[in-house]
Amino acid sequence: SKYKDNSEKSTGLLFMRVYNKWHFTIKQALKELNLTHPQFVVLASLAYLSQNNIEVTQVMISKISGIDVMTVSQILNLLEKHNFVKRKEHSKDTRAKTVVLDKKGEEILQKAVPLVERIDEIFFGKLDNDEDRFKQFLAKLNQEL
Numbered sequence: 001s002k003y004k005d006n007s008e009k010s011t012g013l014l015f016m017r018v019y020n021k022w023h024f025t026i027k028q029a030l031k032e033l034n035l036t037h038p039q040f041v042v043l044a045s046l047a048y049l050s051q052n053n054i055e056v057t058q059v060m061i062s063k064i065s066g067i068d069v070m071t072v073s074q075i076l077n078l079l080e081k082h083n084f085v086k087r088k089e090h091s092k093d094t095r096a097k098t099v100v101l102d103k104k105g106e107e108i109l110q111k112a113v114p115l116v117e118r119i120d121e122i123f124f125g126k127l128d129n130d131e132d133r134f135k136q137f138l139a140k141l142n143q144e145l
Contacts, residue, residue, distance in 0.1 A: 042075045055098040
C-alpha cells in the first residue's frame with residue numbers, strides 16, 4: 001500500500017475514523033431513548049417530509065435518508081410495532097402506503113432531534129468557519145458517479 005508508512009494519509013481510512021467517532025457518539029445518545037440511529041434517521045426523514053402536507057411513502061423516506069427501500073420497510077415495521085408511526089392506504093397510488101408519524105413518534109423526536117443536533121454542533125463546531133466548505137465537499141462527494 002502507498003500508505004504503509006503513514007495511515008493518516010489515507011483519505012478513506014481517515015474519513016472512516018471520523019465517521020465512526022461521530023456515529024458512536026450519536027448511537028450512545030440515542031441508546032438512552034431506546035432508538036437506533038437508523039430508526040432516528042427514518043423518523044426524522046418522515047417528520048421532515050411531513051412538513052409539506054404531502055402523503056409520505058417509504059420510497060420518499062428512502063430517497064431522502066439514503067437508506068435502501070427494503071431496510072426502510074423493515075425499520076418502519078419495527079417503528080409501527082412501537083407505535084411511533086402508522087401506515088395507511090395512499091389516496092392516489094393503490095400500490096403505495098402512506099407513512100404517518102404517530103403522537104409517540106413526535107414525542108420521541110422532540111427529545112432526539114435536539115440531542116442529535118447538539119452533538120452535531122459540538123462535533124462539527126471544531127471546523128469553525130470551514131463548516132460550510134465542509135458541507136459543500138460532502139455534497140460534492142454525495143453526487144452520483
